[in-house]
Amino acid sequence: MTPNPELPQLSNSEISRYSRHLILDEVGMEGQRKLKAAKVACIGTGGLGSPLLMYLAAAGVGKIGIVDFDVVDESNLQRQIIHGTDSIGVRKVISARDRILDINPNCEVEIYEEPLNSENALKILEPYDIVVDGTDNFPTRYLVNDACVLLGKPNVYASIFKFEGQATVFNYDGGPNYRDLYPEPPPPGLVPSCAEGGVLGILPGVMGCIQATETIKIILGKGDTLSGRLLLYDALNMRFRELKLRRLPDSPVISELIDYYQFCGVPGLDGHEEPAELTTHTEISVHETKLRLDEGWKPYVLDVRADHEAQIVSLDFSDRLHPHRQIMEIADELPRDKDILIHCKMGGRSRTACEVLAEAGFDPRHLYNMSGGIVAWASEVDRSLPTY
Amino acid sequence: MSISIHIPTPLRPYTDTQATVQVEGATVAEALNSLTSTFPKLSKHLRDDAGKLRSFVNVYLGDEDIRFLENESTEVKDGAELSIVPSIAGGLS
Numbered sequence: 001m002t003p004n005p006e007l008p009q010l011s012n013s014e015i016s017r018y019s020r021h022l023i024l025d026e027v028g029m030e031g032q033r034k035l036k037a038a039k040v041a042c043i044g045t046g047g048l049g050s051p052l053l054m055y056l057a058a059a060g061v062g063k064i065g066i067v068d069f070d071v072v073d074e075s076n077l078q079r080q081i082i083h084g085t086d087s088i089g090v091r092k093v094i095s096a097r098d099r100i101l102d103i104n105p106n107c108e109v110e111i112y113e114e115p116l117n118s119e120n121a122l123k124i125l126e127p128y129d130i131v132v133d134g135t136d137n138f139p140t141r142y143l144v145n146d147a148c149v150l151l152g153k154p155n156v157y158a159s160i161f162k163f164e165g166q167a168t169v170f171n172y173d174g175g176p177n178y179r180d181l182y183p184e185p186p187p188p189g190l191v192p193s194c195a196e197g198g199v200l201g202i203l204p205g206v207m208g209c210i211q212a213t214e215t216i217k218i219i220l221g222k223g224d225t226l227s228g229r230l231l232l233y234d235a236l237n238m239r240f241r242e243l244k245l246r247r248l249p250d251s252p253v254i255s256e257l258i259d260y261y262q263f264c265g266v267p268g269l270d271g272h273e274e275p276a277e278l279t280t281h282t283e284i285s286v287h288e289t290k291l292r293l294d295e296g297w298k299p300y301v302l303d304v305r306a307d308h309e310a311q312i313v314s315l316d317f318s319d320r321l322h323p324h325r326q327i328m329e330i331a332d333e334l335p336r337d338k339d340i341l342i343h344c345k346m347g348g349r350s351r352t353a354c355e356v357l358a359e360a361g362f363d364p365r366h367l368y369n370m371s372g373g374i375v376a377w378a379s380e381v382d383r384s385l386p387t388y
Numbered sequence: 389m390s391i392s393i394h395i396p397t398p399l400r401p402y403t404d405t406q407a408t409v410q411v412e413g414a415t416v417a418e419a420l421n422s423l424t425s426t427f428p429k430l431s432k433h434l435r436d437d438a439g440k441l442r443s444f445v446n447v448y449l450g451d452e453d454i455r456f457l458e459n460e461s462t463e464v465k466d467g468a469e470l471s472i473v474p475s476i477a478g479g480l481s
Contacts, residue, residue: 048478136478161476164397182475184443197398232473234397237407243451243473325401 007033031220038219041065041128045096047204048134050082055212057100057107067112068092079201118257121147132156138185139260145178149254158207163236165207168226175227180248185264281354281367286376299339304353324349343370391419394471402430417460444475
């Protein structure tokens with residue numbers, strides 16, 4: 001086969017670097033030059049994005065775009081291996097770019113330090129051949145999917161929970177997309193998140209490597225991709241299973257990008273929308289909580305996290321620990337004539353608990369949700385406490 | 389008809405952490421109803437208020453999506469395997 005003359009040439013140093021690829025029939029000079037010509041956008045530099053970006057860089061992908069607006073936190077390092085201890089507090093796109101360029105200086109890295117949204121998604125993704133979804137939330141996943149459909153680009157997908165991962169390739173060669181698999185997102189609160197449920201650190205490593213493999217196969221045009229198949233991985237029992245994935249006859253037509261936070265029923269990250277009038281409880285900051293406690297406020301303090309979280313760190317003035325999903329089991333034992341201050345890790349589960357109790361007839365004037373949870377308390381009020 | 393239903397990790401808190409549950413039933417609907425009568429707390433995660441399967445929860449008979457069979461009316465044979473596969477996003481909810 002005559003190599004495509006439009007593909008970029010490899011330098012002698014690149015030929016040496018990629019020698020194990022060049023002697024593979026399925027890659028060879030032609031394939032390696034395709035990799036060098038390829039442009040891949042990765043949304044997120046977290047658990048999935050970390051190994052993915054490192055392998056794409058090592059494999060010789062010519063241009064990599066990375067989208068993330070987060071900074072490296074110590075709790076990321078258990079799984080986000082592209083970042084290191086020295087990068088704590090550093091912007092993830094910067095930390096990831098530095099690591100990529102250390103692995104392979106031939107790689108061109110474009111960074112986008114902003115949340116992907118309906119206004120910027122098409123513009124950011126348009127220059128790339130393939131998009132890899134390494135995000136961690138439903139609104140961005142639907143946004144990435146719809147943008148890929150509108151732009152006609154393959155979307156290499158994986159998601160994770162605890163010990164379980166799902167992976168596939170969407171919108172490739174007329175194949176199904178995310179909305180064929182799940183037409184609608186779950187309402188908030190009905191599906192537990194990794195922040196609540198935890199995740200085995202190596203799980204996104206396995207799933208991110210599967211995404212990297214699929215991305216490279218698409219670039220090379222070799223092998224069978226996961227398009228049309230949903231791969232399930234169960235790390236705990238070490239089982240892979242495969243399910244069929246097809247275009248839904250009545251799948252929603254995607255004609256434009258929408259407000260995905262509204263679509264998913266969750267508050268936006270930009271925080272510019274007006275907070276709704278609360279009728280179920282009062283949101284109280286950790287500073288105000290501290291101030292009022294110092295002034296003699298004596299609420300009943302209810303921790304709605306799981307046992308194993310309370311073992312990591314607890315407030316020493318907590319009265320009761322009971323997980324938020326089973327809050328109604330202890331409703332009869334909670335005081336009805338005094339204030340109840342409810343907290344969890346970040347403030348989400350405790351808000352749900354407030355809402356459930358208000359619906360069950362507790363006086364909303366007595367219900368307080370400690371905004372930001374014990375993490376905010378540990379970082380803003382009592383810095384002697386660990387965060388997780 | 390004895391049917392095994394694979395329970396995904398996010399729903400195992402509602403099945404006493406069991407990963408696979410054996411149920412009886414001649415159709416997908418009967419098998420799922422048998423599951424939710426044993427584990428009533430699972431019900432609201434599988435069905436909406438109108439009793440319809442939620443759109444972010446897929447059910448597979450073997451490796452086939454029941455939406456491409458007869459949905460919940462799909463007949464199941466003795467020893468069949470059903471899988472419940474919910475939508476998962478990752479870090480944030």
